[in-house]
Amino acid sequence: MDQRDPALARVIDQVDHARSHRVPVDIRGGGTKAFYGGPPKGEPLDVTGLTGISSYEPTELVVTVRAGTRLSELEAALEEHGQCLPFEPPRFSPGGSVGGMVAAGLSGPARANVGTVRDHVLGVTLLNGRGEVLTFGGQVAKNVAGYDVSRLIVGSLGILGVICEVSLKVMPTCRAAATLCFDWNEHQALEQLNIWASRPLPVTASAWHDGRLHVRLAGAVAAVTAACGKLGGAAVAPDAATTWWLSLRDQTCDFFSLSEGDLARGECLWRLSVPATAAPVELPGRQFIEWHGAERWWRTTAGPGEVRAAAVLAGGHATLIRGADKSSGVFAPLSDVLMRIHKGLKQAFDPTCVFNPGRLYAEL
Numbered sequence: 001m002d003q004r005d006p007a008l009a010r011v012i013d014q015v016d017h018a019r020s021h022r023v024p025v026d027i028r029g030g031g032t033k034a035f036y037g038g039p040p041k042g043e044p045l046d047v048t049g050l051t052g053i054s055s056y057e058p059t060e061l062v063v064t065v066r067a068g069t070r071l072s073e074l075e076a077a078l079e080e081h082g083q084c085l086p087f088e089p090p091r092f093s094p095g096g097s098v099g100g101m102v103a104a105g106l107s108g109p110a111r112a113n114v115g116t117v118r119d120h121v122l123g124v125t126l127l128n129g130r131g132e133v134l135t136f137g138g139q140v141a142k143n144v145a146g147y148d149v150s151r152l153i154v155g156s157l158g159i160l161g162v163i164c165e166v167s168l169k170v171m172p173t174c175r176a177a178a179t180l181c182f183d184w185n186e187h188q189a190l191e192q193l194n195i196w197a198s199r200p201l202p203v204t205a206s207a208w209h210d211g212r213l214h215v216r217l218a219g220a221v222a223a224v225t226a227a228c229g230k231l232g233g234a235a236v237a238p239d240a241a242t243t244w245w246l247s248l249r250d251q252t253c254d255f256f257s258l259s260e261g262d263l264a265r266g267e268c269l270w271r272l273s274v275p276a277t278a279a280p281v282e283l284p285g286r287q288f289i290e291w292h293g294a295e296r297w298w299r300t301t302a303g304p305g306e307v308r309a310a311a312v313l314a315g316g317h318a319t320l321i322r323g324a325d326k327s328s329g330v331f332a333p334l335s336d337v338l339m340r341i342h343k344g345l346k347q348a349f350d351p352t353c354v355f356n357p358g359r360l361y362a363e364l
Contacts, residue, residue: 001066001125001165003133007049011162014045016131018354025354027158029068029097033104035322037157037330038358047099050164053077062122064167067099074098078170086114086171091250099163105155108249109205109216112276112291114171118154123167126153126160129350133164152345158356159364160349174204174218176225179241180233182213186280186289189213193292194277201227207248208289209255216245248290255288255299258322262299268323270307272296274316281310304328331361339363 001008018025024042034040050068057063058081065074071091078084088108089101102124107116123137126149137150153160184192189208196203202219215231217224228235236244247253258269272281276293285300296314300307304320305328311318317332334342339361346353346364358364 001054001133001135007051007068008127008133008164010049011045011047011127011164012131012133015127015129015162015354018043018045019129019131019352022352023354024357027099027103027162027356029100030070030095032092032094032096033100033106036104036106037360038326038362040359041357042354045162047162047164048097050099054165058083061170061172062167063170064123064165065098066165067097067102067163069098071096071098071101079173082173083170084173085120085168087111087117087120088249089117093250098166102154102163102166103156103158109207109245109290112206112294113204116154118151120169121150121154121166122169124150124153124163125165126349127162127164129161129352129354134161137167157359159346159360161355176221176223177204177216177218177238177241178224178228179236179238179245180215180217180228180231181236182215182233183211184208184213185211186287189289190280190293196231197276197292201231203227203292205245206290206292209287214244216241255286255297256322258299263322263324266301266324267299268301269321270298270300271319271321272298272307272311272314272316273319274311274314278314278316281314283307283310308332329362334361 003009003012014025025045026040026042027045027047029047048068050066052066052069053074054064054066056077063078071089072094075085088110090106090108102117102121105117123135125133125135127133153163186208193206202217202223203215204218205216207214217227256269258267274294274296278293281296283298283300283302285298285302288297298307308318319332320326320330342361342364
């Protein structure tokens with residue numbers, strides 16, 4: 001990116017001011033993920049001026065886009081060429097930006113089959129805490145030598161710097177899709193999902209809740225048709241299926257909507273990341289299972305210690321997604337060794353600690 005660009009120059013000026021006065025800044029795009037991570041602190045640093053698709057090569061399946069660009073704009077441009085972001089980033093509400101998508105590192109229903117945001121980031125241009133514009137990676141799949149800084153930035157919640165531009169690997173949209181529904185309890189659903197995982201089936205997403213398992217098949221027409229015949233179940237009408245999966249992707253369905261009253265009663269939304277083969281997790285409350293069993297969402301009043309212990313017992317870890325009290329931390333506690341590494345990275349990229357303090361961990 002050209003540092004003479006007026007929008008980028010304004011961001012650099014504000015970062016220089018923050019560094020010289022040691023004033024923390026809160027990096028903001030669309031503001032749709034402010035609930036995620038620790039509470040935002042510092043003066044707003046608006047990056048929505050960094051907009052536009054810098055380059056797009058549909059035949060190469062690569063797009064380079066500035067961080068303030070709306071996610072909806074990027075997806076519309078890809079759709080014109082029959083392509084998509086295969087990891088289905090959650091949008092939560094209109095206005096989300098590409099930079100926020102990368103900084104949060106969240107993936108949707110297809111994550112278990114196609115990988116994460118991190119797996120599709122080829123390169124990143126970053127403004128660090130010294131006011132330097134640095135470019136990592138590139139625009140091709142095999143470009144990594146040494147540390148893969150581009151993917152390190154994914155999920156860092158802006159604590160290392162301001163994402164200015166990102167290059168992404170995109171994929172063609174599947175030619176056919178179908179959704180099947182099964183009335184099974186949790187044990188039956190998990191057992192069957194594990195059986196299907198060992199077979200060559202075009203299962204791209206699954207979700208279980210309240211005794212009902214939804215399974216999405218996508219790919220070539222012949223493969224989807226054959227799989228539907230093998231799996232059975234009740235077919236969901238295409239329009240209804242599309243609406244349902246979108247509500248799950250963007251967390252607009254009732255399960256994910258916590259009211260002020262729910263929060264006041266101590267109810268929280270937790271995401272447990274566990275092996276897909278893990279046994280059912282025992283917690284009070286309501287559960288929603290995705291990613292063929294590897295993601296267990298819980299709405300519960302159980303305390304952080306109880307939830308994290310249940311996740312560890314299942315072989316994974318827990319993240320607090322929504323809750324009124326985040327004083328115990330949002331993400332799984334790190335060992336002393338890992339925290340030292342995180343602090344070293346923070347010092348290298350943001351030596352005066354001005355970027356998004358406390359969003360990832362209180363110590364950062």
